[in-house]
Every structure is written in C-alpha cells, then in structure tokens.
Amino acid sequence: MLSWAERLKGSPKQPYFHAAVLVGRKLYSFGGWHDGSDASGDQIAVHVFDTVSLRWAKLPPATTTTTVGGGERRCPIDEVPSMRYGHTAVLMVDDFVYVWGGYPYCDALYLYAVGGRPRWSKPRASGTVPAAREGHSACALHGTVMYVYGGWNQLTGYTNDLHKLDKMAVGGQYIWSVIHARGIPPPASYCHSATIVGTRMFVFGGVGNRRSRYDGTVGVFDPETGHWLSPTAPSSSSSTRPRRRWCHVAFAHGGALYVFGGCDATRSFGDLWRLDPETLAWSKAEPKGSGPGPMCRMCCCVLGEDRILLFGGHVGNSSPTDDLYVLDFAPSLRTLCRLAVARLYIVSYRETARASRVMGRNMRRP
Numbered sequence: 001m002l003s004w005a006e007r008l009k010g011s012p013k014q015p016y017f018h019a020a021v022l023v024g025r026k027l028y029s030f031g032g033w034h035d036g037s038d039a040s041g042d043q044i045a046v047h048v049f050d051t052v053s054l055r056w057a058k059l060p061p062a063t064t065t066t067t068v069g070g071g072e073r074r075c076p077i078d079e080v081p082s083m084r085y086g087h088t089a090v091l092m093v094d095d096f097v098y099v100w101g102g103y104p105y106c107d108a109l110y111l112y113a114v115g116g117r118p119r120w121s122k123p124r125a126s127g128t129v130p131a132a133r134e135g136h137s138a139c140a141l142h143g144t145v146m147y148v149y150g151g152w153n154q155l156t157g158y159t160n161d162l163h164k165l166d167k168m169a170v171g172g173q174y175i176w177s178v179i180h181a182r183g184i185p186p187p188a189s190y191c192h193s194a195t196i197v198g199t200r201m202f203v204f205g206g207v208g209n210r211r212s213r214y215d216g217t218v219g220v221f222d223p224e225t226g227h228w229l230s231p232t233a234p235s236s237s238s239s240t241r242p243r244r245r246w247c248h249v250a251f252a253h254g255g256a257l258y259v260f261g262g263c264d265a266t267r268s269f270g271d272l273w274r275l276d277p278e279t280l281a282w283s284k285a286e287p288k289g290s291g292p293g294p295m296c297r298m299c300c301c302v303l304g305e306d307r308i309l310l311f312g313g314h315v316g317n318s319s320p321t322d323d324l325y326v327l328d329f330a331p332s333l334r335t336l337c338r339l340a341v342a343r344l345y346i347v348s349y350r351e352t353a354r355a356s357r358v359m360g361r362n363m364r365r366p
Contacts, residue, residue, distance in 0.1 A: 004289035005307075006326035008054060015047075015299075015312040016320050019089035021097050022301035023114045025051045027309055029299065030099055030112075033085045033320075044081045044099075046112070049311075049324070051303060062120045079122040081110045086134030086152075093143035094167070100146075105132035105154045109165070109174060127176035130163045131155050135190030139201060141223055147179075147201060149221075151190045158188040158208040162221065183228030186219030193250035197257050197277045199224060204259055204275075207246040218280055241282040242273045247296040251308060253329060258285070260310070260327075261295045268294035268316050272327075292325050306330040 018032025027049040046059045062080045081087075087102025095115030101107070107129050111121045136151025146165040153159040162179040186192070189206025196202075203219035220229040248262025248269070257275040261268065270293040272285040298313025303326075311324035 001331060002285060002287045003328050003331045004287050004291040004325060005328035005331050006324075007290070007292075008324040008326075009322055016297035016314055017085035018299055018312055019087050019099070019102075020299040020301055020311075021089050021091040022303055022309070023091060023095075023097075027051065027301055027303075027311075028089075028097065028112075028114065029312070030089050030097075031081075031084045031087060031102065032312065042083045044083050046118075049309075051309070059118065079110075080120045081106070081108075088136060088138035088148070090138050090140045090146050091143070092140055092146065092167075098138075098140075098146055098165070100138060100148065101130075101133050101136055101151065103134040105134070107132040123174050125165070125174040125176055128163070128178050129176045130161070133159070133190075137192055137194030137203070139194050139196045141196055141199065141201075145223075147194065147221075147223075149194045149201070149203060150186075150188065150192060150206065158190060160185045160188040179226065181221060181226050181228050184230060185221075185228045186217060189246070191246035193248060193259070195250045195252055195257055197252045198255065200277065202250075202257050202275070202277065204250055204257070205244070205246050205248055205262060218275065220277075220280075240284070242271065243269065245269055247313075249298060249300040249310065251300055251302055253302065253306075253308070258308075260300070261292075261298065261313075263294075263296040268296045268314065270294035287327060291327075292321075292323065295321070 015029060015032035018029055020027060020029045029047045031044045043061045047056055048059060049056050081099055082104065084102035084104060084106070088100055090098045092098055095113060097112040097114060099110045099112060108122060109125050111123060113119045113121070130148055131153045133151035133153045136148055138146055138148045140146050144167070148163045148165070150160050162181060162185070164177055164179055166175050166177070168175060186203045187208050189208035192203055192206025194201055194203045201221040201223070203221070222229065242259055243264065245262035245264055248259055250257060250259045255277065257277060259273045259275070261270060263269065270291065272287060274283050274285050292310065293315060295313050295315045298310055300308055300310045303309050306329040308327040309324060310327060313321060315321045
C-alpha cells in the first residue's frame, strides 16, 4: 500500500534548486539556493542526512583531497566547486559523485569521493565538453556512463542536445562526446527530468520557448541503438495524464517511471503519476497518508527498494520548506498503524472543532 510514511523537519537552510544522491544510508545534498541568497564564490555546501539517526549535518569546508607519503595535501581552491544551483549530481560505481554544471555557469567536472574520507577533486576531461548550462538533467547507465541532456545553455538558450561522459578503463581518463542520435528528440527545455528506467532514458517535462514549449510528450532515448523513439503523447485523455510542468522530480521504481510535483506558469502540483515504459500509458497514483501537497524545485532519492526521500523545494507559492518526506511503497505494519492513528486523530480533531463552533454559536443565541 503506497503511503506517505514520514514527515521530518530540519532540512539544511531550506534548499531548492539543489542536487542530491543517496550513498548507503546517507543522503548527500550539494549546493542550491538557500534562504533567498544567491550563489557566491564560497565553496559549495555539502549537507548529509543519516537515514538511521534521522539527523542532518553540514560538512566542514574541504581542506584536503588525498594523502601523499603519509601526509595530507592541501586542496587547491579550483578543485572544489563554488556554491551553485541548477546543477546535477550523479553517483557512479567508482564511489564518486559527479557534480556538473549549474549557475554561476561552469563546464568543469568535479568529483566528490564518498568511499572512505570525503574529498573533492577536479579531473581533466577531454573530448567535446558540453557548453556550461543550468537546469539540465543528468543520469547514469549502469553507474559507468553519465548522460547530460538539455538545459539552459549560456550560449544558445534552451537546448535539447545530448552528451555522455565515459571513464576509460585504461588510464582513467574522462572523455566527453556529443551523441548525434537519430530520431526526434523532445523539445528544447530546462528544468525537465531525465531518468533511466531499465536501459532507456525517459525525458519528461520542462519549460522552453514558444516554439519548443513542452506539450505533454515523453522522450525516450535508447543508448543501445542511439535512437530517440518518437516522443508521441499517450492516447489517453488529458484527465489521465499529468499536466505540463517543470521543476518536478522523477524516479524509477518497479520497472516504471514516477513523476511527482512540479509547477507551471501559474501554480504548483502535488500529484503523483506512474508511466508504463512499454506502452507510455499514464496512471495516477493515490498514496495514503498526509503528503507534502503542491511543491516544486525539490530533490528526491531512492532509499533501498521501496522508499523515496523527498526534501527541500517550495511548497505551493510559499517560501522554501525544510521538510523531508518519505514515500513508502511497502510500509510496515507499524507504519500503517501509525497512519491509521493519525487519521483518527485528524477526524477527531475536526469533529471536536466543529462541535465547539456549533456550541459557541448556540451559546451566543438569546
């Protein structure tokens, strides 16, 4: 029974437009726009949430990167990314988080080591490096190849180009390349999502100019064939597929694509949708429990096999939130009992409040 199982307060400084990955039991959050402040030349902030102790911690600024001859080497400032937002972070199989892009614009690749002592490094990358951008999407296939799609390119504006980053087995070199895929890609946009489901990449949502405005289609790229499958909108009616949106989150679970939240030009959304990757048919999911409501510009990470961590972002049109929500696809009996008690409390509270209002009106009558 799909349920919103937890709501925890205290995320770091109410972030949005941040990037996050889950490593074991720890969630790492990188950068973002905090408390309405712009990105600056300071080092990127790294916050860690322990999913066992349920506590956040801000890591101290990086001072070293590695150990040489038994001593620590000072970390050159250019090996640590500056504070930024609209960037991406992807966990690879070599226990490095690849942080790329964002604003202020930067096309450098930064690695954050999470195996052992955390440290930053800035490897040399060759090939055709993507132009600096923000609001793009990045994802990893088998944890070995990173794909970067679309975004706002500082040179040409909205884009729908596709790049990949390979790490060579011999020499450990990082090589960028442009993918000249056949087929029709999705419209140029930013603040969309690109998610690996199985062996294919699914692009959903985003906002672009009038000629490339998102119209509800889903773009599917097959790395094995190098083809974009025709991004045709499902035949279902508009009431059985999500409205056009951007700044949402997407994740894969049980062989399907899920999309939550986001916004358009006038409002935010709090709905959860499931896409069948074979038929491209949408269905609306209805989780039990009390969810976050309409929100956008948040992050989500998959914890284990059945739980999704959702945190940060904007709730509706209000200021940023510091809440962390847990969406559970297989809640325990204890969780279900807690949700049932919470629902009874809410009903009891509402009935008591209603009775009090009625009693108050009756007492005021002559």
